[in-house]
Amino acid sequence: MEPTAPQDTQADRVAAALEGLIFDGVFSDGDRLDEVRIAEQYGVSRTPVREAFQRLAQSGLVRQLPRRGAFVRQPGPIELIEMFEVMAELEAAAARLAAGRITDEALDLLKDLNRRSDDAVRERDADRYYDENERFHAAVYAQSGNGFLERECLRLQRRLRPFRRRQLRLRGRLRQSLGEHRAIVAALEDGDATAAADAIRAHVTVQGEKFHHLIASLRQAAE
Amino acid sequence: MEPTAPQDTQADRVAAALEGLIFDGVFSDGDRLDEVRIAEQYGVSRTPVREAFQRLAQSGLVRQLPRRGAFVRQPGPIELIEMFEVMAELEAAAARLAAGRITDEALDLLKDLNRRSDDAVRERDADRYYDENERFHAAVYAQSGNGFLERECLRLQRRLRPFRRRQLRLRGRLRQSLGEHRAIVAALEDGDATAAADAIRAHVTVQGEKFHHLIASLRQAAE
DNA sequence: GATGAATGTCTTGCATACAAGAATGTTGAC
DNA sequence: GTCAACATTCTTGTATGCAAGACATTCATC
Numbered sequence: 001m002e003p004t005a006p007q008d009t010q011a012d013r014v015a016a017a018l019e020g021l022i023f024d025g026v027f028s029d030g031d032r033l034d035e036v037r038i039a040e041q042y043g044v045s046r047t048p049v050r051e052a053f054q055r056l057a058q059s060g061l062v063r064q065l066p067r068r069g070a071f072v073r074q075p076g077p078i079e080l081i082e083m084f085e086v087m088a089e090l091e092a093a094a095a096r097l098a099a100g101r102i103t104d105e106a107l108d109l110l111k112d113l114n115r116r117s118d119d120a121v122r123e124r125d126a127d128r129y130y131d132e133n134e135r136f137h138a139a140v141y142a143q144s145g146n147g148f149l150e151r152e153c154l155r156l157q158r159r160l161r162p163f164r165r166r167q168l169r170l171r172g173r174l175r176q177s178l179g180e181h182r183a184i185v186a187a188l189e190d191g192d193a194t195a196a197a198d199a200i201r202a203h204v205t206v207q208g209e210k211f212h213h214l215i216a217s218l219r220q221a222a223e
Numbered sequence: 224m225e226p227t228a229p230q231d232t233q234a235d236r237v238a239a240a241l242e243g244l245i246f247d248g249v250f251s252d253g254d255r256l257d258e259v260r261i262a263e264q265y266g267v268s269r270t271p272v273r274e275a276f277q278r279l280a281q282s283g284l285v286r287q288l289p290r291r292g293a294f295v296r297q298p299g300p301i302e303l304i305e306m307f308e309v310m311a312e313l314e315a316a317a318a319r320l321a322a323g324r325i326t327d328e329a330l331d332l333l334k335d336l337n338r339r340s341d342d343a344v345r346e347r348d349a350d351r352y353y354d355e356n357e358r359f360h361a362a363v364y365a366q367s368g369n370g371f372l373e374r375e376c377l378r379l380q381r382r383l384r385p386f387r388r389r390q391l392r393l394r395g396r397l398r399q400s401l402g403e404h405r406a407i408v409a410a411l412e413d414g415d416a417t418a419a420a421d422a423i424r425a426h427v428t429v430q431g432e433k434f435h436h437l438i439a440s441l442r443q444a445a446e
Numbered sequence: 447g448a449t450g451a452a453t454g455t456c457t458t459g460c461a462t463a464c465a466a467g468a469a470t471g472t473t474g475a476c
Numbered sequence: 477g478t479c480a481a482c483a484t485t486c487t488t489g490t491a492t493g494c495a496a497g498a499c500a501t502t503c504a505t506c
Contacts, residue, residue, distance in 0.1 A: 009289055009459070024450045034487075037326070047270075050489090051277055066232055067467055067488060082371035089372070093312035148305035149312070150350035232489065258458075266490045273459090290458055290497050 010044045011051035012127045017042065022061050022072055023162045030072035033062060059159070080163055084127055087156050088204035092197040093138065094153055095184065098143035099193035106143050110185050113139060117181065129174055130165060136181055140200065143188075167207055177203070233267045238264065238275035245284050245295055246385045252297035256285060282382070303386055310379050311427035313359065315328060315420040317376055318407065321366035322416035329366050333408050340404065344397045353388060353399055359404055363423065366411075390430055400426070 018038070039049045041206040063073045067089040075083065113136045120129035124156060134157065167173070174184040180203040187196035241261070242248060264273045276293040281283040286296045298306065325353040336359045343352035357380065390396065403426040410419035 011459085046488090047460055047462090051274070051459095054274060054277050055281060068469095069488070079371060082369045085320070085369055086313075086372045086375060089312070089316035089319075090309075093309070093316075096312075097308070146305045146308055148302060152309060155289060184425045234489085269458090270490055270492090274489095290501095292458070 001048055006149040008180075009048070010042075011048035011055070014038070014042050014044065014049055015052035015055045017062070018056060019059070019061060020126065022074070025073040025074075025162075027074075029072060029076070031072040033070045033072065035069075053175070080160075083156065083160055084207060087153075087160060088201045090149070090153050090156060091140065091204050093201040094144035094146070094149055094187065095196040096193045098140055099145055099188050099191050099196040101145040102143045102188050107185065107189055110136065110143075114178065114181050114185065117178055121178055126174065127157070127195070129177075133162075133177065133181075140184070140188075158180045164207055176206075180206070232271070233265075233297075234271035234274035234278070237261070237265050237267065237271055238278045239243040239277055241279060242282070242284060244296070245279070248291065248297075248385070250295040252295060252299070256293040256295065256297040258292075271309070301356055303383075305381055307427065309429060310376075310383060311424045313372070313376050313379060314427050315364065315424040317364045317367035317369070317372055318411065318423040318444055319416045320372070321363055322370055322411050322414050324368040324379040324428075325366045325411050329362070330408065333359065333366075333411070335402050337401065337408065340401055344401055349397065352400075356400065356404075357384075364410075387430060399429075403429070 018033070018064045026177065027033075033053065034047050035046045035053075053062060053064060055068065057064045061073060062070045073087070113132060115177050117129055117132040120126075120132055137157060140152065141150040144150060180199065183202065184196060184199045187199050241256070250256075256276065258269045258276075262269045265272070276285060276287060280287045285293045286295060287293050336355055339351055340355040343349075343355055344426065360380060361377065364373040367373060368444065401423065407419060407422045407426065410422050443446050
């Protein structure tokens with residue numbers, strides 16, 4: 001049950017493309033997605049486009065009103081904060097479980113991932129750091145030993161990706177983030193479930209907070 | 224963004240019906256869902272049936288293999304344990320947040336719901352207790368003050384419904400469950416986030432454990 | 447007798463056609 | 477000039493038709 005099984009059908013292609021456009025902010029909240037326009041644009045009939053809409057609707061990216069169409073649904077600041085809060089809790093749960101189940105081998109993997117992140121920070125390569133960061137978190141999910149939790153975490157991680165990406169650009173965040181990663185690994189190494197959960201919760205919550213500030217400043221600037 | 228917006232389209236009707244059949248265990252894991260058969264059965268064409276399949280696939284109830292069809296996907300014992308574990312963590316998160324945000328009014332509501340549960344227990348009405356139980360938990364989700372978390376909790380609660388229902392039938396579970404509810408309310412009343420989270424986590428985990436035993440005994444009986 | 451290729455059937459994926467509901471514009475009355 | 481009722485147009489929801497991939501059966505070969 002992969003969250004998004006990359007199948008070779010047209011509907012999947014269109015769904016993936018639209019998802020990308022929504023993530024990239026090409027569409028604003030409330031925009032209507034025209035079936036025929038999109039169908040023409042991708043050279044397919046309305047059927048696969050409609051299937052794509054349904055998938056996006058289930059992911060919460062679009063809202064379908066019966067007999068009225070599909071509308072883009074961008075999360076507002078409040079909902080984003082909420083989503084980061086849930087992400088923090090899910091990751092905390094993963095860390096808690098991982099603390100009791102993690103192997104030495106997996107610990108080495110996490111340390112190795114952090115070393116690579118360190119390289120990226122030193123080279124000021126934000127994009128590469130971002131990738132390594134995601135791998136680190138995914139590795140923690142995997143170590144929870146709970147496949148369902150892992151998939152839920154990956155799902156939300158994916159959904160928050162475009163927003164996390166923005167806030168990582170903030171000054172000094174990279175190095176700080178890396179330090180937090182080390183604290184998480186240390187807690188896992190100690191087998192301290194509570195400490196691991198608290199560490200990763202704080203780590204992710206910081207992202208939400210930073211994002212909150214970012215939004216607030218943008219809003220102020222707009223006024 | 225209701226998890227299942229009851230819309231008046233054929234696809235929704237078929238999706239709801241199939242979901243019910245899957246939940247009720249009419250279909251076993253791996254069963255193939257025949258488009259044409261189901262279409263005839265519900266007096267519609269293949270199109271809405273296909274749309275229904277997609278929706279069920281997104282919910283994880285069926286698995287779609289390209290060019291091969293839709294197959295029912297019932298969670299096995301391991302995945303169920305995993306799902307209960309995640310449910311416990313999500314509810315713990317909701318309780319943690321609720322502890323800091325809950326109002327006196329909401330506390331009264333929870334106490335009232337528990338009183339009604341008490342009535343149900345006294346009348347040995349398992350079904351009614353079950354309903355009141357769900358309302359109690361839903362009220363805790365709502366008090367988290369996090370709409371996204373609330374929806375995620377409701378989604379998983381819904382998915383686990385058929386399995387929870389079974390284990391509540393176990394001897395003595397009703398009264399025990401009610402006592403745990405009281406402990407949760409007490410912790411919330413104290414504003415003790417950790418205690419509230421631990422209490423509800425234990426409460427839900429017990430359900431998973433009980434379920435585990437149930438499965439194990441069934442398996443033993445089958446051998 | 448077993449294995450593999452070829453063919454035939456069945457099922458899905460997509461395109462197109464049609465019908466019904468929603469949105470829009472027009473006309474008429476006040 | 478404004479509002480409302482009606483008609484028109486547009487869009488969505490559903491049905492059907494067609495093509496390509498998957499499965500099964502059969503036949504040939506080792």
